[in-house]
Amino acid sequence: MVSDVNRRAFLAASLSASGAAAGLGLAGAVTPASAAAAAAPSAAPGTAARPVARIRMPDVRVRPEARADLTETTLAEAAQLVRRGRVTAEELVTAHLERADTFDGTYQAFNARPVEAALARARAVDAGDVTGPLAGVPLTIKDNFFTAGVPTTANSTIFADFVPTYDATAWRRLSNGGAVMVGKGQMGPLATTRATLPNGTVTTVNAWTPADPTTDPGGSSTGPATSVAGRMACSSIGTQTGGSIILPANRQNLTGLKPTMGRISLHGVVPLTYTRDHVGPLARDVLDAAIMLQVMAAPDPTDPRTQGLPRPADYITAARPVTDRRGRVRVRRPTRVGVPAGYLKSFTGEALALQTAALADLDAIPGISLVDVTYPDDWTLLTGTFNAVRLPERSEPFLRQLQADPTAFGVSLTSWVQGLFLSADEWITGQRAKHRLLRDVLDTVMADCDVVLQTSVVPFDILGLPELGFPVGFGTSSAGPDTLPVGAVLGGAPYEEERLLEVVAAYQAVTDWHLRRPADPAPAARAARRTERPRLTADEVARLTA
């Protein structure tokens, strides 16, 4: 919530028990030691998050279908199965690797698969040499994250031979938690559009329509999304500058979380737009997204954007549904969900029916109330044309490459050059517009609500505010009825990720969309996997770019 007073200072002074508990940033009971630790410095900006190894994982009921097929497991289920010795990490990882062996020729979700390294790490988990909350859990890491000793290409010719000497901080924290990287996720070249080759030829398909590469899988974290939807990894991380976590999550029936700017370090991520790049999970459900966030969220000495911020909250608990005394699912705190004027008018046909039903489902959850909100007058200008203000930020870090060999940018070149055509005063005007837009959002749009449904991912990308995308049903695709995932997007106030998690945890407790998985690619689709795939032109990429 936004406040006119410094509530953190007030909480620190009062040392309230509830404030201390809220500041833990961990699941589990409040022990005297942890309560004391939370009470004293918890409210001070810049306080370090709890070490990864001490994050307490939730106990969950492992579904029968997950026991029967390890590639069906959520991250929480998989971690629990390994933790309790029900399966070995090698069995868990092998199941996912074998599925990728069979189907990734069709999906093309990975651009590198370090199979031997993944198996070796899984065996190290089983030997007790690698431990942590994510021990043995197979993950996909988008290929714009530095991975020490493993090529990191950002799917661009520019990085074709680049092998980093260190891990991106976000991946390092997951790795320190015991996770196993089963692949580098294919992506739009330099994180621009849906995943294509650098020359624009489509690679990765939507896991729900593997025989139809024209179905938009969302971009640019396409590979991570398809790898999780296609059950070749338990979870994944991507990046978002213009919707690239939320949109692939929505289009592939996943739960995607773009946290507030600074909540997860960007150090070791190939930059697209410094002020708008975000790291976040593309996960099977809201609990998995919360676990991933819990592990990655921390101040990082190498990224000043992460410092001096409120301590990470207890995301894992926020993502656990609760019930009232009558056993009905309720939201943890009374929460007002803002519905922008004309929200439903932005949808048609099946999507309109599904979004209408989702609103009704949300409204029926005890503790949730829907409230109308209105955009300010120049909303369209500040979130539309002003979106171009991001472009100089991609030109500047790549100017040497633009000068040396612009052909290396392939189909994505145009927007990198467009950035040279906004002057410094226009860039400054854009930063002033951000200030104005922030006040518009926090003081007007969100003045009467705690979270707000989004009609576009762009405004909260511009402002660095958190967003959570989640499934709300299925429409019709070329593969038939009920095969085209439809999602909704909730936005929140700065560093209020737990509020988003609470709402979606309640929603997913009363719906089952997130439990549905796509059918395996049919033999015909597999046979046709090398057939001609569509190709994006440079002009199309310039128009669609994140």
Add this chain to the structure above:
Amino acid sequence: MPVSAADLTDEELTAFVKARLLVSGFDLSLLPTTFDPATGVPTQDTLVTSLKGFVRSTPGAINTWRPASGEATDEDLYAQQVAPPLEYPSIVEAWTGKVDA
């Protein structure tokens, strides 16, 4: 009547685009003159045409905007006092103590 990029002739706009590329050290001749399927990179003409469209539509839409000050007179002068630039709005919101812990 204010002037704008719309007043540029096509030849002037082409010259501006090519001059700006040179100022930035961008060598247009490194791009192909016909479509290259191996790289998918835009041709010289495609890029220049796209950039001309960008220059016509975008900078002017940005540089004509100013935050409203709410003052009835001397609006332009008072507008200088509002909405100083924020590169990271959400982070500033936290650093200025407006976010709950």
